[in-house]
Amino acid sequence: MHDLSTLIKAYDIRGTVPDQLDDDLAFQVGAAFAHHLGATLLAVGHDMRVSSPSLAAAFSAGVASRGADVLAIGFVSTDLLYFASGSQNIPGAMITASHNPPAYNGIKLCRPGAAPVGQDTGLREIRALLETGLPEYDGVPGRIRSEDLLPSYAGYLRRLVDLDGSRPLKIVIDAGNGMAGRIVPVVLEHPAFDLVQLYFELDGTFPHHVANPMDPANLEDLRIAVRLHGADLGLAFDGDADRCFFVDEEGDRVSPSAVVSLIATRELARRPGAAIVYNAITSKAVPEQVTEHGGRPIRTRVGHSFVKQVMADNNAVFGGEHSGHYYFQDFWNADSGMLAALHVIEALGQSAQPLSALMREFSRYVASGEINLTLEDVPAALTLVENHYRDVAADHLDGLTITLPGRGWFNLRPSNTEPLLRLNVEAADHATMAQVRDEVLDLLGQHVSTGR
Missing domain, CATH: 3.40.120.10 (Alpha-D-Glucose-1,6-Bisphosphate, subunit A, domain 3)
Known part of the structure; x- marks a missing residue:
């Protein structure tokens, strides 16, 4: 029996192959996903990891075992899978572990129109089906056909x-x-x-x-x-x-936050007054600049399923994260690194300035970048930090964010995909940022099992 508690994350399925994720489990997930949605056609794509073609074939076989057809789109990027789901209004599955090391693989799922599947939008039900078992199905198996959607x-x-x-x-x-x-x-x-x-x-x-x-x-x-x-x-x-x-x-x-601001201003020029979604770790320059350009900034949790849902709820034209994910209403609220690249290239190609000068107006603050810490007791560490800063503003939208008057802010957030606590710090200048960063790290040193 697979340990689903460590495999099924907040917004995808991810683990090491084959001890946590193997072809048999991929087959079961495919069957459970097709059954849960009652789907008649699903798109399935995969990345270039050694285990991906086999996992994609097993997942597709699981889908077909429940009578649903499979559109197998082969070696693709995740956003190409979203394109298949959005353009054809069908559910989809991408076999990938994104940026994780080679031993990992995973499954990203979406509903028709590239709508997100997370814990509150299907993953919990899929886990329950995997644990209790699917009802018998004696109908006609689905068919699997291949198509290249890259052009x-x-x-x-x-x-x-x-x-x-x-x-x-x-x-x-x-x-x-x-x-x-x-x-x-x-x-x-x-x-x-x-x-x-x-x-x-x-x-x-x-x-x-x-x-x-x-x-x-x-x-x-x-x-x-x-x-x-x-x-x-x-x-x-x-x-x-x-x-x-x-x-x-x-x-x-x-800075990805500067890219968020650049694209946001471009989209607001096209859709004045529109909503722009940004996550809790993004630079505070983003909501400032969105407001200055007449937009409506909306803050949300880190993670694609959260961003996509908030975008849909608020009819947002664009969303961005500090981690290099960029979401577009014109792309079914899904994220596309390639579409973001096109926006930056077009902005640069129409400017006489070099990229450094073009981006300078969107870079108001100094950020630490994401610092990953391995902790023995994450909840205790978060409580310790919050108690230490109990006299200043804090929020818990995503982990713990502390705002220090005149000094900037920092966020501590448990990773949704890895056993880590992530620290992000931002301030008006490098010296202040470094001071706050080191202050938090020294405080966490009481709990850090792997050093800085």
């Missing part, structure tokens, strides 16, 4: 963002041996662009570096290549290519 997906994105007026740009792209290696050449093919490719070979063992651009170490090759080639910008994608990170012409990392 349609690329055409759809290019209709949303018009690149034809762009000035010539040299762009370095680090695909991290992930799915961007298949997607980028089709989407970004344009006579104005000189594309320099890094690690475009699909390889789920990640021979060069793990496809996790959140870790600054994994951006180092991109930073070097941008400077070496005299490029205008650099792009780095995670393993399933639903997240994109940016490096400017000087090789410096662009």
